[in-house]
Amino acid sequence: MVRTRRGESPLAILAGKYLNLNEDERELLGSLDNQPRRIARNSEVVREGRAADNLFVVQSGWLLSYTIMPDGRRQVLQVHLPGDIIGFCDMPLPSFTYELKSLTDCSLCMLTHGHIQDIFHKTPRLTGFLLSLMMVDQKTHTDRLRVLGRMNARDRVIHFLLSTLVRLRMIDQAEGNIFDFPMTQFDLADAVGLTNVSVSNALSSLQEQGALKRSTGKMQILDEAYMREAVSFINRFESIDISWFPYLPPAKDK
């Protein structure tokens, strides 16, 4: 794994785990991170139906994308962490089809399609990297289908916590097994298709058996091995290979 530079953006940290960026690439990636916009905690960033003519790169903070059901209930589609690119998959669509809300104070970079096209023009390695990220993203979505379709409350919560943990590790924002956790139990419930009551029960029970520990705004995974086993967890980020993309010289060196 490539060492990360001090002050690097989360997306650059992520990229650095898969390829050695050269100067041009570093600069291009940096251009995505320009002029971040500050967003206050708990504010709506985009509303459903808005034209999907730009995307966001998360610099810092957590966000949720979700849809509202006719009866008012919510389904969280994705939790967005630093380094995430929001709206990539919406490029072929005329408008956003979900709501986007900040959980914490955030710093977001706004991109146009032009920025992405620029990358596609100039650097096949970064293109391959971005597309690979998107494909892995899709994999994590199918993993969630398995969770929502076939798992009980307890396992849903376990799976969610694990997948959050490994994502935070990718951007060096987990200290061992401890990480910031700004979601309410309502948020978590809407992410895994439960109610806050079931989430509360599941978390309490897991804490009681010593699998995890909560303190305000923090989460600690105490028995990661047990939890991985319980849900047959697969870390999709472990084994990404971006060399499938054409024009790529073998790029990864550890």
Next chain:
Amino acid sequence: MVRTRRGESPLAILAGKYLNLNEDERELLGSLDNQPRRIARNSEVVREGRAADNLFVVQSGWLLSYTIMPDGRRQVLQVHLPGDIIGFCDMPLPSFTYELKSLTDCSLCMLTHGHIQDIFHKTPRLTGFLLSLMMVDQKTHTDRLRVLGRMNARDRVIHFLLSTLVRLRMIDQAEGNIFDFPMTQFDLADAVGLTNVSVSNALSSLQEQGALKRSTGKMQILDEAYMREAVSFINRFESIDISWFPYLPPAKDK
């Protein structure tokens, strides 16, 4: 919408709905369809863990990809119809992470990563098309998250039938509201996170109220408007715009 040529492959039909293929593109797309391999009904095509060094284009027939839970239950991740590209998203991964089984007799074309790279080299328009398809695919996955997370049995079944219907229409394999439906109720149940019993109840109830009609191997949607309303259905294929991809001259003409 471009008229479809007689005998065209389903993928070409699909492409034709979004762009006017020129000769080169038609040929390249055709090269994906070469030498289809025949697969008998109900056979395992790939098993989990196999190296993901090739992909499949479905020429004809239905397939399921699914995972098995530790307790033996199944979660169907995707139903694959003619024109689908299977394994696109697995390219950055070392191995398939699901099982693939044929529901009917199938005809499959096997591609290597090289075929895809070839397209990426030679024609930005087809590249944009393929990537757009993948992105739309991801959208349908998030739609399913909403279904599995927040819908009751009846609505799950409705949503599944509608999404199947619109996909079949895209490849000209639905006659109005009637289409071949080779899935068992077990298959359907595993696709929407239910049991065969619940599916049976839901289907019976829908038939009784006159929303649909079943005959062996066939399905007819009688009250599409009602069903769309019930699940707030969005047809993701209606409004794909592939012009976001760089190098694309404005390509779509109706």
Next chain:
DNA sequence: CGACGCGTTGAGTAGCCTCAACGACAGTGG
């Protein structure tokens, strides 16, 4: 004809939901 897969229906159960009350806590304003 028998075997098997599939669909249907019923009875009983379990897990999660709904509703509700309450305590802890942070933020606000006096």
Next chain:
DNA sequence: CCACTGTCGTTGAGGCTACTCAACGCGTCG
């Protein structure tokens, strides 16, 4: 500094939806 307020998490009682288990009929295919 302290009430006041609203959000969040917890816990309990009761209900409902979908599940489990089971039996049976039907059609298909050896």
